[in-house]
Amino acid sequence: DADVTQTPRNRITKTGKRIMLECSQTKGHDRMYWYRQDPGLGLRLIYYSFDVKDINKGEISDGYSVSRQAQAKFSLSLESAIPNQTALYFCATSELVADTQYFGPGTRLTVL
Amino acid sequence: GDSVTQMEGPVTLSEEAFLTINCTYTATGYPSLFWYVQYPGEGLQLLLKATKADDKGSNKGFEATYRKETTSFHLEKGSVQVSDSAVYFCALSDAGNTPLVFGKGTRLSVIA
DSSP states (O other), rough: OOSSSEEEEOEOOOOOOOOEEEEEEESSSSSEEEEEEEEETTTEEEEEEEEEEEEEEEEETTEEEEEEEETTEEEEEESOOHHHHEEEEEEEESTTSOOEEEEOOOEEEEEO | OOOOOOSSSSSSETTOOOOOEOOEOOSSSOOEEEEEEOOOOSSEEEEEEEETTTTTETTEEEEOOBBBTTTTEEEEEEEGGGGGGGGEEEEEOOOOOOOOOOOEEEEEEEEE
């Protein structure tokens, strides 16, 4: 079984809808991250969490929110989706901040 | 702030050709440096890393040497294969509680 899983893997939704992307990990890591990948822009950090009680904004947090329900679960929400949020979203975990990150398989989100 | 600049792609090579993907960085401290690879339809995975100056990371025939004097961490492979076709990301992590900073990625296509 994969160490970092993301659900759903693909999602098509309409402008204005609320969307939640979920991430679960079995690696026992405290640090978890949400990234967005767009062609030509690489990976951009949305939010990150050092433990259940610690949430931090990343480079592009506007329009997104997160919830760290447990050490193993970190969810990303789009309260009112817009077309320019169409992208590939990745969750990642690490044992330490300045350390190897382990990525999930990604969620491809399309907002019409 | 910290940043990573890597050569723009796409890079197209014939099988068995020599590969170099350039990566330079800007950091205030003494960062750890990483190369990640993303195969089609998958999340990123660590390819290699180096944690201090003059360290050489290596894996799967790929190598990169941490050059503090030129602030570089270029990725090389002596003989690429079709299976190396992927997107390659250079990244750094500075000291403290700062998450990884990624370059924009370089797409490599290897043709038989």
